[in-house]
Amino acid sequence: xxxxxxxxxxxxxxxxxxxxxxxxxxxxxxxxxxxxxxxxxxxxxxxxxxxxxxxxxxxxxxxxxxxxxxxxxxxxxxxxxxxxxxxxxxxxxxxxxxxxxxxxxxxxxxxxxxxxxxxxxxxxxxxxxxxxxxxxxxxxxxxxxxxxxxxxxxxxxxxxxxxxxxxxxxxxxxxxxxxxxxxxxxxxxxxxxxxxxxxxxxxxxxxxxxxxxxxxxxxxxxxxxxxxxxxxxxxxxxxxxxxxxxxxxxxxxxxxxxxxxxxxxxxxxxxxxxxxxxxxxxxxxxxxxxxxxxxxxxxxxxxxxxxxxxxxxxxxxxxxxxxxxxxxxxxxxxxx
Amino acid sequence: xxxxxxxxxxxxxxxxxxxxxxxxxxxxxxxxxxxxxxxxxxxxxxxxxxxxxxxxxxxxxxxxxxxxxxxxxxxxxxxxxxxxxxxxxxxxxxxxxxxxxxxxxxxxxxxxxxxxxxxxxxxxxxxxxxxxxxxxxxxxxxxxxxxxxxxxxxxxxxxxxxxxxxxxxxxxxxxxxxxxxxxxxxxxxxxxxxxxxxxxxxxxxxxxxxxxxxxxxxxxxxxxxxxxxxxxxxxxxxxxxxxxxxxxxxxxxxxxxxxxxxxxxxxxxxxxxxxxxxxxxxxxxxxxxxxxxxxxxxxxxxxxxxxxxxxxxxxxxxxxxxxxxxxxxxxxxxxxxxxxxxxxxxxxxxxxxxxxxxxxxxxxxxxxxxxxxxxxxxxxxxxxxxxxxxxxxxxxxxxxxxxxxxxxxxxxxxxxxxxxx
Numbered sequence: 001x002x003x004x005x006x007x008x009x010x011x012x013x014x015x016x017x018x019x020x021x022x023x024x025x026x027x028x029x030x031x032x033x034x035x036x037x038x039x040x041x042x043x044x045x046x047x048x049x050x051x052x053x054x055x056x057x058x059x060x061x062x063x064x065x066x067x068x069x070x071x072x073x074x075x076x077x078x079x080x081x082x083x084x085x086x087x088x089x090x091x092x093x094x095x096x097x098x099x100x101x102x103x104x105x106x107x108x109x110x111x112x113x114x115x116x117x118x119x120x121x122x123x124x125x126x127x128x129x130x131x132x133x134x135x136x137x138x139x140x141x142x143x144x145x146x147x148x149x150x151x152x153x154x155x156x157x158x159x160x161x162x163x164x165x166x167x168x169x170x171x172x173x174x175x176x177x178x179x180x181x182x183x184x185x186x187x188x189x190x191x192x193x194x195x196x197x198x199x200x201x202x203x204x205x206x207x208x209x210x211x212x213x214x215x216x217x218x219x220x221x222x223x224x225x226x227x228x229x230x231x232x233x234x235x236x237x238x239x240x241x242x243x244x245x246x247x248x249x250x251x252x253x254x255x256x257x258x259x260x261x262x263x264x265x266x267x268x269x270x271x272x273x274x275x276x277x278x279x280x281x282x283x284x285x286x287x288x289x290x291x292x293x294x295x296x297x298x299x300x301x302x303x304x305x306x307x308x309x310x311x312x313x314x315x316x317x318x319x320x321x322x323x324x325x326x327x328x329x330x331x332x333x334x335x336x
Numbered sequence: 337x338x339x340x341x342x343x344x345x346x347x348x349x350x351x352x353x354x355x356x357x358x359x360x361x362x363x364x365x366x367x368x369x370x371x372x373x374x375x376x377x378x379x380x381x382x383x384x385x386x387x388x389x390x391x392x393x394x395x396x397x398x399x400x401x402x403x404x405x406x407x408x409x410x411x412x413x414x415x416x417x418x419x420x421x422x423x424x425x426x427x428x429x430x431x432x433x434x435x436x437x438x439x440x441x442x443x444x445x446x447x448x449x450x451x452x453x454x455x456x457x458x459x460x461x462x463x464x465x466x467x468x469x470x471x472x473x474x475x476x477x478x479x480x481x482x483x484x485x486x487x488x489x490x491x492x493x494x495x496x497x498x499x500x501x502x503x504x505x506x507x508x509x510x511x512x513x514x515x516x517x518x519x520x521x522x523x524x525x526x527x528x529x530x531x532x533x534x535x536x537x538x539x540x541x542x543x544x545x546x547x548x549x550x551x552x553x554x555x556x557x558x559x560x561x562x563x564x565x566x567x568x569x570x571x572x573x574x575x576x577x578x579x580x581x582x583x584x585x586x587x588x589x590x591x592x593x594x595x596x597x598x599x600x601x602x603x604x605x606x607x608x609x610x611x612x613x614x615x616x617x618x619x620x621x622x623x624x625x626x627x628x629x630x631x632x633x634x635x636x637x638x639x640x641x642x643x644x645x646x647x648x649x650x651x652x653x654x655x656x657x658x659x660x661x662x663x664x665x666x667x668x669x670x671x672x673x674x675x676x677x678x679x680x681x682x683x684x685x686x687x688x689x690x691x692x693x694x695x696x697x698x699x700x701x702x703x704x705x706x707x708x709x710x711x712x713x714x715x716x717x718x719x720x721x722x723x724x725x726x727x728x729x730x731x732x733x734x735x736x737x738x739x740x741x742x743x744x745x746x747x748x749x750x751x752x753x754x755x756x757x
Contacts, residue, residue, distance in 0.1 A: 033512070085711070089711065089714055093714075098449055098512050100714040100715075102661060104711070106707035106710055107711065110700050110704040110707050113703075118697075298531070300527050300531065308521060311521075314513065314517075
């Protein structure tokens with residue numbers, strides 16, 4: 001059971017953060033299809049940073065948690081910078097946002113694979129020494145437990161063998177959701193996505209707000225990409241995140257652009273991904289019965305399920321969809 | 337009156353034509369993309385220890401002329417000339433992307449962004465391979481199997497393409513979202529279909545991850561003598577089929593009532609409905625045509641007999657699908673121009689392979705160039721506006737000395753018109 005919960009959290013947390021990234025961009029009025037590309041770029045920058053820090057011995061293994069936090073900040077910055085390409089095209093040049101997003105999705109893997117090949121002469125960039133689990137996972141010694149102490153369920157599931165990034169990301173999610181819904185800045189941001197002309201008439205600079213929304217979106221997607229590479233790919237960058245960015249888009253749509261529903265949706269989709277990856281070995285209540293394996297449903301069905309149910313939800317609730325009304329439409333003051 | 341117009345007027349009229357502006361903006365995008373690629377190559381050459389500046393210049397030469405590269409001579413210098421293997425391979429690889437480019441272009445004409453080409457391509461692959469490998473070739477003649485497999489691939493792609501079309505037409509859901517979902521559903525579905533399939537290549541060692549080539553059932557695209565023209569390459573008659581498809585699509589779009597109705601739905605759906613065109617059915621039909629073209633792309637690629645399909649596709653989507661988007665954008669959605677932009681993209685890919693084979697660079701530089709070109713195409717409208725602003729200024733300046741130009745006419749020149757002549 002701890003395994004199920006831990007694996008679900010590992011898949012759910014990057015989905016959560018990247019779906020929130022999509023929400024920030026779309027709530028400000030810019031369709032951000034480039035989530036996948038920004039994730040790829042963030043993963044690459046994060047792994048490169050760790051690799052360089054290890055090669056030049058700037059951080060020892062005891063300072064690994066500090067290295068991880070610093071890397072998160074660096075990847076946030078890199079994601080924000082990469083998303084500037086999208087915001088420049090969407091806001092200043094009033095370009096077609098879906099095509100610009102697709103262009104960034106094509107640019108990121110090409111750029112990342114090119115740089116990886118130049119740096120490492122192969123198609124994968126990993127850590128210079130050790131692996132992600134031994135360096136960055138929370139171990140008994142970090143938390144003050146001895147090697148043979150008995151741990152209760154809570155400690156076994158949520159404290160040991162987890163990454164600190166999981167909890168930091170959850171905290172970022174809560175803080176940013178509060179900012180989006182309870183502060184003046186968040187209200188103005190949302191206004192720019194629903195009715196930018198009305199917002200403009202009140203003196204809000206719609207261009208700046210859209211830049212802010214897309215930049216925050218890029219930063220979050222960068223963090224999401226790095227967390228994904230760290231926790232699921234053993235801190236290696238391959239120029240690919242296996243469609244996670246698009247799955248986060250599905251989470252955002254399924255969650256109706258609303259943080260609480262997005263949290264629920266990401267846990268659900270994380271559960272599906274976890275089952276798809278490990279269903280033969282999941283023992284739900286520890287009685288030795290692998291119930292899911294005996295159901296006989298193919299793992300491909302579990303992998304397909306998130307996209308299928310998003311399509312079904314789209315089909316049945318399109319009238320209640322709370323998509324920001326002015327998303328995707330470039331804002332032009334002269335059309336007021 | 338027209339006969340007496342000075343030739344400067346004719347030049348200005350050319351500059352104002354929408355299709356000319358589209359072509360010019362595409363050329364500018366290509367130019368800037370290639371320049372960015374060359375800059376990256378030179379920067380890497382300067383920054384890296386192993387690659388000298390001379391290596392950087394070689395990289396730039398290969399990006400520009402890679403199609404003509406024949407390798408290195410005894411002195412280690414790059415030799416350029418007519419290379420039939422490269423050109424043949426370029427045409428071979430251009431075949432599927434011309435078809436996916438057509439797919440995206442047809443959808444754009446109707447005002448839809450068909451980003452679901454990878455999913456339709458995958459479903460087409462599955463249908464084609466299953467039909468081509470399951471009908472025993474001793475019972476049925478192999479050319480009949482080829483035609484059945486080709487039509488099956490197109491039909492499967494059409495069905496898959498209709499799904500986002502139905503979502504858009506009847507449920508008012510953005511087709512981009514529906515396409516992205518169907519892409520990944522297709523990726524998992526195809527892996528599921530082939531997971532325990534008898535068509536996996538169990539005969540050759542280590543190849544269980546691939547489906548058998550269609551030559552295993554004696555089905556392959558005929559060469560029609562092209563392999564003697566470009567000997568040593570993988571070319572086959574598929575390129576002729578792709579060009580034929582482009583011509584057929586051009587005829588449908590420009591010369592038939594159906595094409596007119598599709599374009600009308602794309603330009604102004606409300607006006608089209610007012611004129612009696614059933615917009616919803618046209619959207620579904622347009623996506624079905626687009627899907628069938630992507631399925632046909634897959635069919636042409638895998639029926640060639642020398643390609644193997646890696647069936648575990650649930651992690652990544654085929655690049656031929658997404659590469660159709662820049663091809664359609666560069667061609668301004670004109671089906672005949674798609675042939676040329678498809679060949680251009682394919683030539684860029686060959687240049688990337690040459691970079692990998694003959695220099696210390698890798699093939700991803702050309703992918704970067706293609707991505708930059710797509711990025712620039714996103715604001716091709718802005719480039720077109722810049723171009724038309726300049727010609728308006730020249731008209732105003734020239735107005736003082738030559739005969740008065742009809743300013744009113746140039747102002748109502750509709751720049752937002754999407755239907756190309």
